[in-house]
Amino acid sequence: MTDPGSEVIRIRGLTKRFGSTMAVTDVDLDIRRGEVLALMGANGAGKSTVIKILCGVHPSDSGAIEIDGRKIDFRSPLEACAAGIHAVHQIINDGVVQQLTVAENLTLDEICQPAGPAMLNRRRIAERAAEIQSILGLDLPLDCAMSDLGQAERQLVAIARALSHEPKVLILDEPTSSLSESEASRLFAIIEDLRSRDVAIIYISHRMSDVRRLADRAVVMRDGLIRAEFQKPLDFDGIVNAMVGHRTGAGARTAVPGGKPVAELSGFRLAADATPFDLELREGEVVVLTGLIGAGKSELAECLFGTRRPAGGAIKVDGRPYTPKSPGEAIAAGVFMAPEDRGNASLVTEFSVRDNMTLPFLHFFSKLSLLQSDRESAAANVQVSDLAIKCGSIDVPIFSLSGGNQQKVVLGRWLMRSARLLILDEPFQGVDIGARQDIGRHLRETAAGRATLVICSDLEEATEIADRIVVMRDFSVAGVHSLNDLSTDQLVAEISSGGLPAAFG
């Protein structure tokens, strides 16, 4: 059973839905001993849901998982650990206890054993901790408080702790995101060592250079489905292509040329060492900003909305210089933005549908500062019917709505008043296909009279709504394309910088 290359985990027909959103659909996946499997895909593609099911965090809706030929059904993360599956999560601070020492963190699982001794033996902990860190060949200050360590060292502690269990399967979620070059190469050496010891490794990363260095096999997910599988030698353009999706039969639409410029960026630099670029957003057209994670899409939106300062260059809105210092100033100038991560950045969970919609525009709905709730309700009802929002009434709390309908409420909020420039950051994330089409259609229908900028890393979604597609890479603009003369190959090449995507992350 322990030949290298034999399957340790076999997943068949795995399906998971959250509310009305299909997070994972019918996934088949084999995980093999002594192999590094790169699991890739954009945010919301379903990678972390698969991992969470494997780790016993979420139960699956249907499908089977076998470990060494035995069917399993984890009910808690502890059961997954007992079966030999260990994960190191992307957010390191979830995996370590800041107030304890390094030694205590390394041995935390043993300290927390219910059956363990009641009194702690400091010497025993120190010995065991030294043992555990020797697995990784580390030399950390064991008596130091965790909070005194840097990000990278914390990451290594979390990995060492996972390795102390001699896992069959080790899951690493973006492990290099906070590591320096030399720390990362130490981690790679450790991963290669583990591979030679027949551990199965699932490696989640957006960084192509990591994948290039480590992966024996790559699986790409998109919209909850496995879109492609690549064996060594890996085809990197093919991976990017599968991640962002192909252009589909949306060609029936032709691009709206766009009227006078609304926002003009000139000599614009998002970071001190980034290439300056110019960009014009015109009235009536929908511009989609695409690119991989870390390409600078959200950063550009944040500069336009006053939550980030550009490193250089100028913005004009309607011909006048525009330097917003807060979202309040941006909104006053007619620049509206629906940020990514609607739950944390857009919605007030306890508030009703109506109160969530009117929040930025309360002064329009009040007289002598007293709210005129009938006017609020009327305006909210218009958006509910325009966007076909499914809710009991505008007075129900927002948390009772599905993800797609919550996203429609966010869009409805910013359509209540007429914007000069409307920015939507990943409006289709965690949204089912019906809601996605409603949102896209309504966005296009209302596009006249304003400039619209949509951030969207999925090319299929992008071509559904865009008149122009702007590709970003390395905090700068890599290409601008009209919908009318769009070449998927060229887009993909620009996104991944023609197969040389070293500085992806």
Add this chain to the structure above:
Amino acid sequence: MQPQSSNTAASATASSADGPTRTTSSQIVKDFIIRYGLLVILALMIVVFWRLEPAFANARNMFSILQAVSVTALLALGVTVTLAIAGFDLSIGSTAAMSLMASSYAMVILNQGTVVAVVACLLLGLLIGYLNGVLIVYGRIPDLLATLGMMFLLLGLQLIPTGGRSIAKGMTLGDGVAATGTFTDAFLALGRYRVFDLIPLPVIVTIVAAIILWVFMERSRFGRVLYAIGGNERATRLAGAPVERYKIAAYMISGLFASVGGILLSARVGRGDVTSGSSLLLDSVAAALIGYAVLGAKKPNVFGTAIGAVFVGVLLNGLTMLNAPYYAQDFVKGLVLVFALLFTFGFASSQRR
């Protein structure tokens, strides 16, 4: 559009399982208890006390109860605003005590009149709230810690000018000279005058303040933004609200209400008593928290806070009339608070998910 119809079906079954649409009789009873439980208990309490001790229910005693709770209620109303932004103000008790000492000091030692004393106290309350807000917003100190620090600071500060002694008419000062000032009649009337020889002025002040604050929190756009900050500060900032200014304003409102409470207390006591404000903090926080349970609000709210204050007042007055021992009072207060919180969080939580 196949996927869409299946999604609709899915969300329909999901919402029917969530509960709000279920109408079993046990659900109706539960909803009723969550909404009106506390008001029903308040009414029952009044009836029971009245049957056991008929003097309880006469108008004069009722207004005495309200007068007794008016200071607590004012502080509780102030802290409600900071609770609404998901903050907390532990310094309200000592702000009120500070205002009590400051008004006494202004009149007795500095020979100032009513207006100066009152205005000075109000400004002091606003200043304390401003400092709290700045410490929390720009100093990035967690609200509990910042206002705890302010609480101790004020407790010490108010004793410095008099060397730790209470302020009374004719007290001897440091240099052996007797203080020449006195509490003005107008100032004392603030705490003692009864309109139509029945309704105490502090009760009227408190009711008016409560109504103004209710309109502010429930009907004005400012209140809506304050609640939004409490619900999701980041989302509120990204919706364009100047969150920092709102948060500082919330602490200033809290300080202002606490200082009004201190003025009324000072006017009733008629001397700068160093121990007067000691129980104010906990009683008023209790009133605000009991308010969460009123009408099933499950959040800080002005009406609930007012009811909460009355609830505590009725309970304590009734127990006193029935000659319950003094130490029973804190016990009963604690019991009520625990049950009110259970109404709010325990029983209601099954509704939410």
